Amino acid sequence: MAADDAEETAAEVMAKAAELLQKIASPFISFVFESIPIVINIAQSSYNFYKRLPTNYIHFLIGTIMCFFGGIYPTVFAAIEAAEHGGLTTVRKALKDVSEEILIIVEESKKDDATDEDKDGVNDVKQISGKALMKRKLKLVLTKMDPNKVNAAIQSIYKVWMSVLAVLTIKFARTIALALSISDFVKKFVNRFILPIIRGATPPEYKKWVPVISDWCCKSIGISIAWKVQSVISAFASSMAGGLIMSRALLVILSTNGFEFGGINDHRDTIIDEIASYFFAGLGFYFQFYFGFSAPFPLNIVLYPVQMMDYYIRHAVTSK
Numbered sequence: 001m002a003a004d005d006a007e008e009t010a011a012e013v014m015a016k017a018a019e020l021l022q023k024i025a026s027p028f029i030s031f032v033f034e035s036i037p038i039v040i041n042i043a044q045s046s047y048n049f050y051k052r053l054p055t056n057y058i059h060f061l062i063g064t065i066m067c068f069f070g071g072i073y074p075t076v077f078a079a080i081e082a083a084e085h086g087g088l089t090t091v092r093k094a095l096k097d098v099s100e101e102i103l104i105i106v107e108e109s110k111k112d113d114a115t116d117e118d119k120d121g122v123n124d125v126k127q128i129s130g131k132a133l134m135k136r137k138l139k140l141v142l143t144k145m146d147p148n149k150v151n152a153a154i155q156s157i158y159k160v161w162m163s164v165l166a167v168l169t170i171k172f173a174r175t176i177a178l179a180l181s182i183s184d185f186v187k188k189f190v191n192r193f194i195l196p197i198i199r200g201a202t203p204p205e206y207k208k209w210v211p212v213i214s215d216w217c218c219k220s221i222g223i224s225i226a227w228k229v230q231s232v233i234s235a236f237a238s239s240m241a242g243g244l245i246m247s248r249a250l251l252v253i254l255s256t257n258g259f260e261f262g263g264i265n266d267h268r269d270t271i272i273d274e275i276a277s278y279f280f281a282g283l284g285f286y287f288q289f290y291f292g293f294s295a296p297f298p299l300n301i302v303l304y305p306v307q308m309m310d311y312y313i314r315h316a317v318t319s320k
Helices: 002-052 055-069 074-086 090-111 130-144 147-170 173-201 204-255 272-290 304-319
Strands: none
Touching: 002 090, 002 147, 055 204, 055 304, 074 090, 074 147, 074 204, 074 304, 090 130, 090 147, 147 204, 173 204, 173 304, 204 272, 204 304
């Protein structure tokens, strides 16, 4: 009887889950098809605006980002630098091809949403279940998308990512070694003083999980500390490099706008840019240190995708 009741309960849960999925399928699909063009248009507009900026303004912008965010997202900046030498142009073309295919699907989906084949005054997509809607949209994607174009784009992105990952693994080899050393040190302490207490308080049938979970925790502690140290190192280095880029770009911008520095407008003829770079570097490092090497509100919301990318790259590099 208990087994039968458990089976009935499980069946009820699955039925409710399926019903809930059908209810949210339609609004979720609508949200996806409405938001994707907006995201693509924002990205394209931002890139076009970036390309229209004068070279010196671009250098100043890059220097500012490096100076104030280099230690917050160290792996992202390292990945971009590696991709610059390993196929960033290829990635841009691949993303352009994928975005074009996505926009085609979105336009076809809009036409499909307006279809009323039975002529009853109500669009067909509003008269079908969530499951049928998902099948309908999946069929639309499979029939309207160019698989060869998408496959070539994905392959290009994957090849560049593999080359970037290989470079980052070498670049952050010391961080990986530090993480392993810290985790081994923590593991010895835990195994000697903490693990016996946990084993004594754990039921016999679950004791086999204690060393495994303990190992996970020790590795997590080691990785967290090692990457925090790397963030400090990256913040210092990027602040210095970004501050120098900012000062030299600012020197040219001010000179071209009529500001005179004794007739000097080349950074090789003065030390003004070096002096200013120390100020920018100190300001950038203090900014990162003050906020604990994490983006402050509301930038943390805007840059949340970049944060997730940084976490993923850290995991990929450490676990490789």
